[in-house]
Amino acid sequence: MLQEEVYVTQPKGFVKEGNETKVYKLKKALYGLKQAPRMWYSKIDGYLKKKGYMRSENEPTLYVKKEGKNDFIIICLYVDDIIYTSSSIFLVHEFKSQMMNEFEMSDMGLLHYFLGLEVYQIEDRIFISQRKYTSDLLNKFGMSNCKPAATPMNLNEKLQQQDGGEKADAKSFRSLVGGLIYLTHTRPDIAFSVGVISRFMQQLSKLHYGAAKKVMRYIAGTLEYGIWY
């Protein structure tokens, strides 16, 4: 329940006739409210603890419950996204029905997609990739049809802070580098080159931008890459 008194206006298109001057007093949080994430977390945290799930001391979004001698369920929260895995089909069913009844959650099938991460589970292996994210990123910078590069970086390339090169668009560079950093979650092969180019946020030149584009051309040719576990 909301602790502070918060009032909101009536939404466009749904103003109640005869009550045009009234407002709504919130009893529960709404998206966008500053306290919404905290309220959601305290609600689900309280519920999980009550049901015997133990929160990790070091990672407050991770919960574990042990059943009998050898059975465990591990739960990982990401705001309103939840992934969970277990040795026991019983624990899975129990958790699933708890979540569906208590929080009206839907779509609790096998994990395929999580935070832009595509997940494939095949027998005893798991593959994660960001193929869709990568193609969206290439699209955003108009590089969908660029010529793929074999490597993410030129051999012996020496990028410098002040190379005297022509100035480049810093805003678009930051956005590009940010996009590439997010991609390193499933692409350790570009982590080094992205680390190098991310040091040139200030005073960047066309040369730095060129190095970033080189990484983009490399991922354009390796869209399907990801991590196998």
Next chain:
Amino acid sequence: MSDPLYYEEAAEKEEWQKAMVEEMKSIEKNGTWKMVDLPKGKKAIGLKWVFKTKFDANGSLQKHKARLVAKGYAQQHGIDFEETFSPVACFETVRLVLALAAQLQWPVY
């Protein structure tokens, strides 16, 4: 087709009208709010409609989603809210859970 940015744009389309009605129903069903007169000295925070067409990884259409959001940036610390905190798992944790699941041959949901 890009998603509408404003209510006025969306109001002309049947699919978005339906999505907004859906969202209102869900808000009322949850007992999110109560209609009252604004007490003197209080300010009401504005609401905004946000429209998003959802696609799956293959790019096929999943649904039209209209979401009502509060303009939280207008809230004042100490008046409209006290504490904030958001629990976000770091990606390493997510990868660790996936690696462990693969190792133990557990399915992930």
